[in-house]
Structures are given as structure tokens and as C-alpha cells.
Amino acid sequence: MSKSDYIAQTSISYRKKYGQFFTPSLVASIMAKWVTENHPKTILDPAFGLGIFYEEISQLNLRNKWHLTTYEIDDNILSYLDDIQNKTNITIFNKDYLESDFNTYDAIICNPPYMRFQKFINRHDILPKIEQQIGKKLVGYSNIASIFLIKALQQLNVRGRLAFILPFEFFNTGYGKEIKKTLIEKYLLKQIIICANEKDIFPDATTTICILLCQNDQLKQDIKITNINNTQEIKEISNISEYYHHPLDHIQLPYQKKWTPIILSLISQQKIPKGFCKLSEYGTFKRGIATGANDFFALNKNKIEQLRISDNNVCLCITKSHLITKAIFTDDDLILLVKQDKPIYCLDVEEINNQAVKNYIKLGEEKAYHQRYLTKNRKPWYKLEKREPAPILFGVFNRGRLKVIRNFTSAIHFTCYHGFYPNIFGQNLINQLFIYLMSDIGQDIIKMNKRSYGNNLDKFEPGDLNNSYCPNVEQLNAINEEEVREIISIANMDKKEAIIMSNKLIEKIMDD
Template identity: 35%
Template structure:
């Protein structure tokens, strides 16, 4: 079959397609890297791999279509390992439009250019606005495949473009830029090969020793701030994680002291902004104009990416704002603003994306949960599927009871707010994994030895956690936690009373009273978190990810503000216990309407206790 292409630029780009195909050939069809392919075979394989037809090549949007075909064919694990997640075009357009507003840039930088979509939008906007051609764009990427795709995307503008296939942090840039725009790679700190070098480069550039856990995307942001010209503009799209993370304290401090943040736009959406990545999304807009502690930073939260025109107007036109609030409500958008001098980098900032917040922090009678409780992560086995067993597996391997402990393995196995022996036995009857293999001595049982031998055959003993133990199958020790909290949640954060002797894996954190006397408060504690007040105090500590997913680390849970239950009367504590028990019973019966009665009563009890404090005062 002969396929022609009406787009003559396709022929001009042929060399780059050929180079990309060589990359794809190795990545997708696993051909030997030294295999010699003639030109006809390359073209044929190109169409075959990408499933391109005559209709596709005739399409005026072929270039965009072709890019998406390539990216869909690149192995996801490879892209994830490099932190490559393509910016949706609607967000790229928004960012490009904002950085170019009232600007005539001479030098533009994208430190992690990827497929070039951000620069593509910059070029479209420049051409549309004034057609100026006296500018230069510098794009960095370590991945040769990304550089090749960008050459294709920006072929007509190659005269304006310097693409550098090098590590951005190792380039020792001395010049400054009018515009910096980026979607930097998002890779977990423990997956980055040269992390210590990057930390050193960025820490030296700002004169601050950054936290060793600082995310790569945050290092890009901090470093690029030092490369921005006076009155230059920067737009980054990054995870919102640093706003609430401990390592984010120094990052926020640097931003507040060294640059003028125009707006932070937080996408609190149940849908993933980026396909295949579970991280909530934040756009950072910086205008390096005159710095002032009186400057108002705009905090904007939206639950959709489809109202960017409204957001652009709010960011760029102060006529939409009056007395720190929107003049008129905008659907799916919450606006608040804070002066630089009001912001504390040591605080968690996610809670600032709200126009109504209750001032819990100033209450004398609220204390951190960690005052009465210690929060510890669940047991990390290193191989859950091997170290946890079901009833049928126990019987098949004939493992004695003395080597087993009851365990809660998965968050979905529990229906809050209580876990009982009845629930455990139901899981056991359903043949769920409810036993933990617990060996604290030399093995004298032949059945257990045989089972462990299968673990060696599967190389379980060579995994990271197991190989770092004194004996690979020895499990870490935990006491039974009387209260559990699910690590990841969608919707309301779930606290559970553990009315069994079951241990828990890492899908839960265990909450342990610091003193046995505080066991008396367990039901009151969970009742508080069922109330609207508990929801508010938890929200201040949450870490947000994409798709509406929320997470709490043990240190976050210990910082949650709770009432000082030692000041409650016995009558109030008893009534809270009764409400909890009645709520639990009715929720298990599926009587939702009747359970609301007890939630209302719990709210009423806490409301009466707090009404004479400054509990309901709203802060800016």
C-alpha cells in the first residue's frame, strides 16, 4: 500500500520521524538495537506501529494526532520513571497566554521541554499577538526521544529554537530569562539518580540548604526563580504536594522572600488532570515585579479545568475583585487572597484555598492529637501476598497457629466506624487474607520451612525490606492499635475503632493512647471525627492527590487539633459513647436517615461545648 501525505511539512520532518521510530523500535517491538533497517521498512513499520491510515495523513491536525500516537506507544513505565506527563493543551494555552500578557520577551526558557507543547502554545500566541521574531527559546531535556518529538512539533520555528539534550541542573546557566514556563518531571525523591547533586546546585543558587526530601519538581521551581529577569514572568504546573509537605516549608519561605507570587491555582478535581498520575495539580504564576509584603497573593481553587477563561479574568483583571472577594460568584471556583506578610511558610497552605475557614488554631481548649496519642504506620511486610495468608492457604500448607497472627490487610475490608470479631470472621469465611506469618524464632516446623522455601524460590528474601532484616522472614513488631485511620481516603476521612486483637498493614495507621487512661476517650475521639468540626480540623492537615485522593502521614495525624477531652464531663463523654454505639448499630443496618439523627446530636454536643469560644470566627 502506498500512502501519500498532503502536508508537505511531513516530508521535511521525515528524518526526525525516522529517528523516533528507531527509539520506538527498541522500546516497543524489542528489536535488537544493532538491527539495520532500510528506509522502506522504517516507513512501513512507522505506519504499522502507529496504525496510521491515509485518512489520518490527510487530516489537517495530523501533527498533533501523530504526537499523541507516539506517546501512547511509549512504554508507560519508561515515561513514569522519567516523570514524563504531557500537559493538557487547555492548560498549556492558559499558561502561555498569561506569561505573554504585556510582555515582549527576548529570551524564553523551558527547563523540561518534553514534547514541546508549552513552547508550541507560546509560539502560537506570539504569532497571533504581534508576530515578533526577535526572540530565542531555550529548551532542555535529558531524554533524546523527547527532544526529537519537540523538533517535529516545532519544526517551522527551528530558527528561534535551541534544544539542549542535557541535564538542566548541570548546565551552569548564567543568563536570565524574560519568560520561564514548565511542566517539570514528577518523580518520587527515592527514584532520582542524581538527587544529591540537584539539591546541592539549587541550595547553592538560593543560599538555603533545602530539605533532602524536596521533590524534583520543587527543585526546578526554586532554581528557575533565580533565573527570572526583573519584571519577567514564570508559569509552572506542578503537584500541590509541597504546600502541605514538611519539605515545602523552605520552598514556600524562599518564594515569599525572593519573588512576587501572583497566583496559586489549585485544581481540586475528582478527575485526573494528567492521565496516569495520581497527583493533584497546581499552577504557580510569578510576576517578578516590585516585591512588597503588602502584595496580595491570589489563592484560587477550581473543581474543573473547564473554567480557565474565568480564572484568567480573575487573575488579570482586578475589577472582578472587591474587598478581597469575588464581586460575583463563579461556578466551581473559590477565591481568597492573602498579603505576603500574613503567610507563614511553616503552616500548611491547602486550607487557604477557601473563603470560609474556622479559626481552630487560636482555641485554648483544642490540642494536637499527638498530645494524647501516638500514631504509627502499619506493618510493612515487604511482600504482602507472601506474608499474609487466607484460611485455605493455612490449611493447604498446614501452618500451625503459633506462627500466625490476625491481621487487617486492606482498607476496603473494613466498614467504619468499627471493626469487630464478627467482621474478622466474615473475612475469614470469605477466604480473605487475614493471617500474618509471624516467626520470631528458629524454624522447627517442616510445613513452615517448606512454605519459606517457596519464598526463596520467588526471591522474596532479596527484596528491599526483607534483605535488610536480620533474618529475612522476621516481621517488625507492633502492638494492637485500638483506633485505626485509613492512610488514603476519598471523601470523608475514616477513623475506625478496632474492637479486636487484629494487627494492621500499611493501608492503616495505628492510633495508640500515650497512657492507658486515655483509652476512655477513644469513642469520643471517633465521634469528634464524625462531626462537622472534626472534618474541618482534619482538612487542615491533608495531603491532596489527583482524582480526589487524600492522604495523611502519621505526623500529619498527630498535628490534627482535637478537643481536650479531659475537660469534658463524664455525662458528655458517656453521651458521646452512646451516640457512637447507636450510630454504629444503625449504619450497619443500612438505616442512613436514622444515623443522621445521631450525627446531628454529636454536632450539637460539640457545638454547645464550643459556642462560648471564638470557634465560629472566620479568618481571611
């Protein structure tokens, strides 16, 4: 049974449940060649799927005898593999890998299931056993793939090799720190391969994918960074160890720091300009209001009137990203949206004894909005967190250019945007910061902290923005106020022109 048959016959929700995203054979082949270079006798694949790694290793016609031990939790997928079951050099356990023993192996090759650990049924039994084995507490490990890696690293024989697929954003997570520390301090990590343009290479993937190559040889060597842009490039690689773009010393990859910006800055040739500081020096980006039931909380004028809800119990709110189309959002734009009867209000209960409000809440409860994940944990369920309007808004999801908006209205916003809240250093530099964020230089630098979702879709968490770089106070203050105002008034009508002007202004302060 081929991969395409299995995919055709299996629903995407089923595959998601098990984290069944398959490694393309070109990528699997590179990984297989790397892990088998030192003639391993015992090989482990913790997450078998349709067995691409076994297939690739078999095709290498290795001189030595080898045996692959593998785990696959899903008996359904295994039922598609009757031809493999008869082979003598493979043992397939239809079991949870995380519950398996800690035998060690000469080579480990894995594309782990990538899903939230919270969803995992046996996590309360599994974690303590793994913690005992590795002698460390596993706190905050929200993704199952990272637990696979922790366990696998424990199972690697001396001189053994490991090739592991991980989402690139893993290097930015808090829980990833411990693993990064182990990888660096024990000199395990030899190479990181980043698969850019991932839809071409990994049609299945929803995030940017990278491959870790590790060897348990205690040799301090440079860590090689390889950036692969398309399948043609992979086809031409004969020896992956010799194919890399940047050698990095271990101190260049501190485990406490996010690795994505460090690595991306190498790949994109994008350097942090001289004097730049963290955006967090000027304030904080925070996520918008998470309602847990936007359908209930987002309201338009007509509906408010129908429900007879008074103005005291609603507030102006950007409830959807597409409601703002320009770089500048003014009261005139807001009035237009009200006229167009767009959902530009949000329920903001101030008078709980007001009959109209009571009726609407009751209606919400009849529709079970109060039993949703977020609402049921809120007391009372209809009372939203308080937020001030933010003078700069930043789109959470972006395709191509990053959506940056200078908000001059008193509207608050839902989670479609992150809002910037300036501190005392930032409050007089809001327009300058906005211009920087809108400029090409600003956009390229901010993008270094993005999380790619594939298909050119980038996501930012507030922390990604707070940690990104921007000009320092002297540089921002060197921007002429009048020019700033001119750009803002032009941005209201002609964004392209405003970007060109912003570029010039930012280039000027960088040269100074």
C-alpha cells in the first residue's frame, strides 16, 4: 500500500490525531545516509508511520547486518503494511514509544508526532518514568515531539548517530532550553538543516521544518547550518555533512537564547544593524482580547439596536483582522465601519441588572457559549478582560508583508491583532516606531522572529515582537518630527508611497 493510498483513504482529522505527517523520501534518504554512515547494527525509529525510514535504509544496501526496532501506536496504519511484517531485520511494536523501555541503539532516526502533549492520554504515567530515567524534571513540555527527542537522546549508544525532524520554532520555546543545553554542552549537535520553502520540500508540513543531526562522540566540532530551499537542491546533495552554509561555534548558540533569529540572521544575511535595541525597551506587545466565543461577543450596530443593549454595555472593538485595510486607522474609518454595520463593537457588561443585557447573556447560555474552553474558566463567563486601546496594532498572522497599523481610535481589539503598549520611553516615539515597523528594513528584521506556518503564512506571538530589534532612542529621536507626520498623513492614502518614504528615513538614521 502506498503512502498516497493511505492518505487518500484516511481523513485529515484522523491523521492529525496521531500526528501522521510523512517524511518525503528525498529527506528521509538524507537522514538514512547520515545515521548509517558508521555501520550501525541496531537502529531505532520511534514513530514508524508508513515506514519511509526503513525503506530508505533498505535501499542503501549496507554492507553490515542491521536490525531496526520501531514503534507505532496506531494499529490501523500498520494494517496497511503487510509486506513489511515478514521481513527479518525489523521488529515493529504496535505500542506507544514513550512507554517503551530504554534500550540503547547505534542509530536513531525519527520524524516524531507533532502535537500538544496535553492531548496525550497517558502523560501522567509516562512523564515520571522518563524523568526518573533522565534524572531531570520535565516542566512545560507542551509538545510530544520534544519528549520523543529527550527520550531518544538517552537511548543513543556511544558514537551513535541520531537524525530527528523538528519544527524550527522548537528552538524558540521555553521548554526547548533544557534540550538545547544538552545538545550543546554534550557536543551532541553536529548539524541543523533548515528546510525553507517548506511546501516544496515538505508538502505535508504546517510549520517550518528542520532536521537535527547528532552524534554521541563528545567531540567539540563546529555546528553546521544548512539551508535547503527546494527539492532540486536536496537531489544534488551527495554527502550532507559536507553540504552546509555556516559553521557555528558552540558559544554562538547559547541555549538560553532563541535560536531561530540567530540562525535566520545567517541564512537571510540579515544582520542586526549597529546600535539597535530590543523593541521591549519601548513597551510591550500584548495579545488582544481572547473571548472564547467571538460570535457572541462581537456585535454590529444593528444587532445592538435589535437587542436593545445600551451604549454602556458595549465598547468599540476591532473584532476581525480584515476590518482594517489601511496602515492608518482613524475615527473616520471607524465611523464608516459603523455605517456599514460591521462587527465593530464588543459586549462589555457594565450593568448586569440591565434587562437587555440579561436577556442576551441568557441567549448566550442557551447556545452554550458559557461552556466553551475559555468561557467556562472565566468568572463570570461573559466578563472580558480589560484592555486599553493600543496605538500600534500588529497582525498575528501575516502573508508576505507584515500588517502594522497606527491606531488613532479608541477601539480595543480581539486576538486577531497584538497591541503595542508603550512605556515612558516609548510613549513619545510611537509614530517613529510605527514608521520603522512599516519600513522594509523593519519588516525584514521583525521577520527574523517569525514562526512559519507553511504556505507563506507567518505567525507572531507577542514575545516574538518584543524580542525583535529596532533603532535605539537616539536613532529614533534623530527622525525629524515633521517628516514623521508627513509619512503618517500619506500612509492614510497611499501605503506604498509611505513605505518608500519610511525606508529613506530609516536608512538615514542607520547611516548616521
